[in-house]
Amino acid sequence: MKTHIFLVALGLVAAVPAVSVLACEGQQGDRKQARFDRIDADKDGTITLAEFIAGGNRMFQHLDANGDGSIGKDELGDGERGGRMFERMDTDRDGTVTSAEFEAGQNKLFAMLDQNGDGSLNQGEMQSGPKGQGKGEGPQGGAN
Numbered sequence: 001m002k003t004h005i006f007l008v009a010l011g012l013v014a015a016v017p018a019v020s021v022l023a024c025e026g027q028q029g030d031r032k033q034a035r036f037d038r039i040d041a042d043k044d045g046t047i048t049l050a051e052f053i054a055g056g057n058r059m060f061q062h063l064d065a066n067g068d069g070s071i072g073k074d075e076l077g078d079g080e081r082g083g084r085m086f087e088r089m090d091t092d093r094d095g096t097v098t099s100a101e102f103e104a105g106q107n108k109l110f111a112m113l114d115q116n117g118d119g120s121l122n123q124g125e126m127q128s129g130p131k132g133q134g135k136g137e138g139p140q141g142g143a144n
Helices: 002-007 018-039 048-062 080-089 098-114 124-127
Strands: 068-072 097-098
Touching: 018 048, 018 068, 018 124, 080 098, 097 098
Parallel strands: none
Antiparallel strands: 068 097
16 A cells, blocks of 8 residues: 555556456546645645645655654565665665655656646646656656
């Protein structure tokens, strides 16, 4: 669960019957909308960098299960994608992601999501994922 939250990624359903795919797509759309609505604090239909960082800070607090101000791999649980994300965000390679490292990752992700460069994210940008990334790749897939 924590890995899923940490990834802030758009999951894709593969190799399931068409009815299941449609049901899952509807649920994913609902989750995407709910995530957008939670981050859009002023409810103006766009997410500013400040709102994005505030949402990231809430996520960081949730992931920091032991409350020590950093996230260790043990706090994320299992998951290959979570491990890759962790490795990218742990820029000093000390085995933990500090709030500063996490926020730097959030800034980078925001810039990648802001496809039109207007300094805010609309629902389409949040749903389509980072510019330069193929659909289904993680929010930081291949980016350093």
